Amino acid sequence: MENSKENGNKTFKIARLIYDWPKPWDGLAPAPYYLTKHQKELGNEVTVFCGRWARSGGPEMIKGVKVFSFPREPLEGLMLLTTAPLATIRFLFWRIFNKVDIYHVHGHFGLYLYLYKLIFGWLDDTPLVSHFHNTTAGRLEIAKKDNLPASDNFFIRHISLPLSLISDKLAIRVSCACIFVSKQNIEEAIRFYNAPREKCFLVESGVACEVFSAEEKIRTEGVKNILYVGALTERKNIQNLVEGLSFLPKSYNLTLIGRGHDSYIGRLKETAEKVGVLDRISFAGYIENSKLPKFYATTDIFVIPSLYEGLPKVVLEALASGVPVLASGFDIKSPIKGLYFLDNLTSRKISNEIVRIMRSRVPVDVSYIEKFYSWKAKAEEVQAIYEKITK
Known part of the structure; x- marks a missing residue:
């Protein structure tokens, strides 16, 4: 640890282990990238x-940031048997020759580093910070409550999920601090993993305000554009959003951006055709994160009716772009003007809430997003946690 010459605050040598990193820019990849970028701007050294x-x-x-990358899993669900051990072995070899002040590990990718700390923590007392973007136990509980399979993928069901549960529990045990992106995640960790509340810290997701802004809004007269961005899966409850479109005036259109299995997309199209709205839905497929601003610019409302979430980055992207959001499956630290939550996920309820929000014309508090949810603000929150555990 060193004192920054600029402001007298501590700076740190940080080693970050994270599975998702751009390119591509989908999933969680933007979050660790922008967090790292702004941690570097605070004077830290990050690998x-x-x-x-x-x-x-x-x-x-x-x-100024060194990045070591490793081939991703050859088949979905095998990350913890392929990329994770490979990256951990390389990291531990690198660690022999490099000083580190903080291990900052994101999610289940850190399973083998957690095991290393459990066994050799008496020898290596470097503080470890685990970063939870969800809890496996929480996701499984939601799936069970809604009578949904944990996954249709054999490897995820029988390898990834059991190992992820072990990873969560080990992370709680060996970490000096556990960062969670939502209050709900903290309560799940306490309930399912007996996490000590004093080592749980809330740092909600951030948004790249330099990329997403409300400066260029494009309105189409007489048309209301609804947007969804994310994975096309059962957990996202998109089928009810599609059905809900049938209860809305024909001036409402829906754009779905994201990847999904052909079988699920086929069912969405069948549902849309059955309720007579297929011609009002655009299946845009995958769109790179940097190209999303033009979609937000033409959107009147963003809807994400999920059964379970951490704190989706797309919600913050939409809000930063001045687009009101109707969401479910997560909570936030403080109310945000322009963010509305569903208490019922039926198609009729979704459509009714969309109409209500459109009629209210309440503007999004973009300045609040810029002040409290920029990645600069989030890097400063994480910095405060580092300082607390290294006193």
């Missing part, structure tokens, strides 16, 4: 160990 998509053009580099 990243991450997954790498084949033929993606990644990893995306940040000036």
Whole structure:
């Protein structure tokens, strides 16, 4: 640890282990990238160990940040048997020759580093911060309550999920601090994993305000555009959003952005055709994160009716773009003007709430997002946690 010459505050040598890192820019990838970028701007030295998509053009580099990347899982659900151990072995070898003040580990990718700390923590007392973007136990509980399978994927069901549960429990045990993106995640960790409340810290997700802004809104007269961005899966409850479109005036259109299994997308299209709205829905597929601003610019309302979430980055992107959001499956620290929550996920309720929000014309408090949810603000929150555990 060193004192910053600029402001006298501590700076740290941080080793970050994270599976998702751009490119591509989907999933959780933007979050660790922008957090790292702003931690570097605070004077910290950051080294990243991450997954790498084949033929993606990644990893995306940040000036002054060393990035070690490793091939991602060959089959979905095998990350903890392939990329994670490979990255951990490389990290531990690198660690022999490099001083580190903080291990900052995101999610289940840190399983083997958690095991290392459990066994050799008496020898390596470097503070470890685990960063939870969800809890496996919480997701399984929601799936069970709604009579949904934990996953249709054999490897996820029988390998990834059991190992993820172990990873969560080990992270709680060996970490000096556990960062969670929502209050709900904290309560789940306490309830399912007996996490000590004093080591649980809330740092909600952030947004790249330099990319997403409300400056250029484009309105189409007589048309209302609804937008959803994210994975097309059962957990996101998109089928009810599609059905809900049938209860809305024909001036309302829906754009769905994101990847999904062909079988689920086929069912969505069947549902849309059955209720007579297929011609009002655009299945846009995957759109790179940096190209999303033009979609937010033409959107009147963003809807994400999920059964379970952490704190989706797309919610903050929409709000930063001045788009009101109707959401479910998570909670937030403080109310945000322009963010509305569903207490009922039926298609009729979703459509009724969309109409109510559109009629209210309440503007989004974009300045609040910029002040409290920029990645600069989030880097400062994380910095305060580092300082607390290294006193």
